[in-house]
Amino acid sequence: MTLSEIKNDLLSKLYNSEKGKKSNTVSSQKISINSNSNAYCIRTRSPIAFNIDKPYCDSAYESWSKYKNEDFKEKYCHFSGEDSQGETSKAKPILKKHWKEAKSIFNF
Secondary structure, three states: OOOEEOOOOOOHHHHHHOOOOOOOOOOEEEEEEEOOOOEEOOOOOOEEOOOOOOOOOOOHHHHHOOOOOOOOEEEEOOOOOEEEEEOOOOOOOOOHHHHHHHHHHHOO
C-alpha cells in the first residue's frame, strides 16, 4: 500500500455542496490507496489503478490533455466501469450513485 496526501477534496465539495454554492475549504488528510485497486478509465473503460485525480489511462489522458476541459462529458464511471451516459468527467469521475461506496472503500 502507498500513502497519498489530498490537498483539496474537490469531488466531496462538488457532490456535498449546495447547488451553486462553492466551498473554499482546503482539507489535508492522509489516505491509503492500494495501488493494485481496480478502477476504470473514464474514456476507454480500460482497467487502471483507482485515483480520482487521474481517472484516465495513458492514451486517454494524452487525448484529454490537448484541451484540458475538466467538464468534458466522458463515457464510463471510474469506480464501476459502467456506462455513465455523459454523467462523468475529469471533475466528477464517479457516478453519484457510487460516490458513498467508493468513498468508504478508498477512504478519501
